[in-house]
Amino acid sequence: MAVHLHLHSFYSFLAGTLSIDRIIEQAGRAGYTALALTDTNNVTGVMEFYVKCRRAGIKPVIGAELRAGPVRCVALARSWDGYAAICRALTELVISYPPARVVTDEGKDAMGEDAATGEGKDHLGTLSEILRRHADEQVILLSAHEGLLSALDAIPAERFVELCRHDEGRWPSLQRIARERGLRTVATNDVYFGAPKGRKLHGILRAIATNTTLGTLPPGVLAPETAYFIGEEEFQRCFADIPDALAARRDILDACTVEFDCDSSKFTRYRDVPDNARLQRLRTLTEEGFLQRYPDASPRARERI
Numbered sequence: 397m398a399v400h401l402h403l404h405s406f407y408s409f410l411a412g413t414l415s416i417d418r419i420i421e422q423a424g425r426a427g428y429t430a431l432a433l434t435d436t437n438n439v440t441g442v443m444e445f446y447v448k449c450r451r452a453g454i455k456p457v458i459g460a461e462l463r464a465g466p467v468r469c470v471a472l473a474r475s476w477d478g479y480a481a482i483c484r485a486l487t488e489l490v491i492s493y494p495p496a497r498v499v500t501d502e503g504k505d506a507m508g509e510d511a512a513t514g515e516g517k518d519h520l521g522t523l524s525e526i527l528r529r530h531a532d533e534q535v536i537l538l539s540a541h542e543g544l545l546s547a548l549d550a551i552p553a554e555r556f557v558e559l560c561r562h563d564e565g566r567w568p569s570l571q572r573i574a575r576e577r578g579l580r581t582v583a584t585n586d587v588y589f590g591a592p593k594g595r596k597l598h599g600i601l602r603a604i605a606t607n608t609t610l611g612t613l614p615p616g617v618l619a620p621e622t623a624y625f626i627g628e629e630e631f632q633r634c635f636a637d638i639p640d641a642l643a644a645r646r647d648i649l650d651a652c653t654v655e656f657d658c659d660s661s662k663f664t665r666y667r668d669v670p671d672n673a674r675l676q677r678l679r680t681l682t683e684e685g686f687l688q689r690y691p692d693a694s695p696r697a698r699e700r701i
Contacts, residue, residue, distance in 0.1 A: 399430040399645050400625070401457065401537065402470050402558070402584040407441040410605035413589045413597045416444045420452050422590055426627040430649050432457035434470050437489050439482065446656055458654045460486060464493055465519030469544060470537035470558065473654050478533030485530035492522055520547060527551050535648050537582060539563065539570055545577060556582040556648065559641050561634050562620035582644040583635040585626055588619040595621060
């Protein structure tokens with residue numbers, strides 16, 4: 397069984413290097429039967445990922461990496477309701493942490509200032525509170541911040557302790573914490589690029605994001621050298637002594653099934669007007685927006701409406 401559960405596309409802006417097409421291509425070459433997309437604080441690529449995975453015969457697992465400052469976890473949707481809850485959580489996160497700010501693992505931006513919105517932002521408190529409100533029908537992978545394990549004891553979601561390949565030095569302590577809390581561990585790799593040489597492009601993106609040069613990148617900005625799209629043989633080799641963490645991927649995969657209706661049209665539902673007046677409401681709002689955005693009422697813009 398082959399599956400990545402922590403994977404960034406180039407929709408993890410100025411960090412991930414892989415297009416959705418490239419991800420599908422690499423998954424096909426590796427013989428992967430399922431794949432999760434977990435971009436940082438957004439689900440921009442979800443629909444493209446879902447459609448293209450289905451076409452390629454790969455099961456799409458829908459999720460996101462939720463990040464508040466240096467505190468992060470991976471949320472995977474078990475169902476449509478779980479996906480909706482992730483979207484609500486992301487809305488709150490992006491309000492608290494606007495994506496224009498770059499955050500390193502030390503919680504600092506490129507100028508060395510606190511990257512929180514406001515002085516002394518409680519990163520752990522922010523993320524744990526959001527998850528307590530919006531963790532229904534999800535599987536949560538936790539590892540990057542051990543305090544989050546304690547903070548999320550009561551959330552309505554199945555939790556796993558994530559053993560990320562690059563974090564091997566912490567595996568024993570994370571396994572001990574998992575045993576103490578009665579949680580299972582799961583093997584992941586936190587992918588940002590396709591092959592080891594892809595780290596160069598990743599570095600350029602991080603330099604752009606932090607407004608620095610490659611030689612002066614702040615500590616913690618770059619993903620580890622191992623953050624590439626590994627195949628199943630490499631997974632098995634890396635986690636040979638922890639077979640349960642490898643097996644947990646299958647259980648998570650089986651638990652996470654989100655179905656999107658890609659065949660029928662979707663229009664806004666205006667609950668305060670009768671069914672026969674909804675189209676007129678849409679037209680009225682469209683005309684108001686048109687006049688605001690195109691005061692010269694160009695024929696080309698009118699044609700697009």
